[in-house]
Amino acid sequence: MGEGRAKNLDINVLDKIVKHTIGVVEKSKSQIFDIYEAARGEMENVKRDVERIKKETTDIISRVDALGKRERRSRLRLMEVSRNFHEYNEVDIKAAYEDTSNVQLELAMAKLQEQTLRHQRDDLEIRLKVLKQTVEKAENLVSQVGAVLGYLGNQMGSVVTEIESLKASQIFGANIIRAQEEERRRVAREIHDGPAQAMANIVFRAEVCEKLIDADIARAKDELKDLRGQVRIALQETRKIIFDLRPMTLDDLGLIPTIRKVLDMIKERSGIFPELIVMGEDKRLDSHIEIGLFRIIQEALHNVEKHSKAGTVRVRIEFVRSNVIAIVEDDGQGFDNSENIGGESFGLMGMRERINLLQGEISIQSKNGSGTKITVNVPI
Known part of the structure; x- marks a missing residue:
């Protein structure tokens, strides 16, 4: 004792x-x-x-x-x-x-x-x-x-x-501490470079409007019109960051509707034509599997939008009895995957870390000029 x-x-x-x-x-x-x-x-x-x-x-x-x-x-x-x-x-x-x-x-x-x-x-x-x-x-x-x-x-x-x-x-x-810290840093940088900078500019433009009210009312109106546009942009940036942090649709509606919304946003932002294919019975998964799969697919789509110079991107999600398979494929410029081994970006490393936590498998196929295909297989 x-x-x-x-x-x-x-x-x-x-x-x-x-x-x-x-x-x-x-x-x-x-x-x-x-x-x-x-x-x-x-x-x-x-x-x-x-x-x-x-x-x-x-x-x-x-x-x-x-x-x-x-x-x-x-x-x-x-x-x-x-x-x-x-x-x-x-x-x-x-x-x-x-x-x-x-x-x-x-x-x-x-x-x-x-x-x-x-x-x-x-x-x-x-x-x-x-x-x-x-x-x-x-x-x-x-x-x-x-x-x-x-x-x-x-x-x-x-x-x-x-x-x-x-x-x-x-x-x-x-x-997962390292991934959490890097994610916090990314969010802080997005807030600083996006809404925070926009709001600082809004404050400055508001001060200009105050000075112009008595001196030049016509120009003050123009400044206020521009200011309204700045506020709208800041609001859009804030909503985007909130969505990236934790999409409410993921909890309310599930994985497929959330991916569909992400693809719509990519089409609106970049002009890339998206396609979503769902095979098997669309069903709700455990929360940690849904959020893990969503983050992996989100990171893959982020890389397509930011780096690939693609015209189209196809997301295929297949539900089978004991697994869910997700494939993200684009027709962009691709990269030499053999040269990338050992020097992956944090995004690719984060995807591999998440798939390890889900006890799944990930395959990344890419060549210069031939697009990229990412396949994820997760047990459910």
């Missing part, structure tokens, strides 16, 4: 250590991501400032050139009046002198402004370069920490499993 309590105590302590370690790494990852977001936002602000300063510098250089020419003409005029003072009266001489003095003063101020702007531009460009390096380092750190989390989860889970067989489920969770 005493040995049993000691064993349980050791397991509990180990669990606590594992959770604390992963929690610390998670917190560090969150802090690094906050730094990344702050640096990226500051980088965008500095980039806009650099463009503004460059324009102002170009304008002041043109003004300095114009004032230089005007100053030379003014000095020549003053020299002419001074040499021929008997032909000009005192008023003419005074006017020529004052004009030269004014132009020289204006030129000196313009040159000073040009020098100031050049310094500001150089300082901002240096700052922008440093911020870019910070953003790149933070982005790499986020990815590396995510991989560390996956490694820690996998290794610690294995240790606990060896100590106590009742905790074997930890192995499954540890195997």
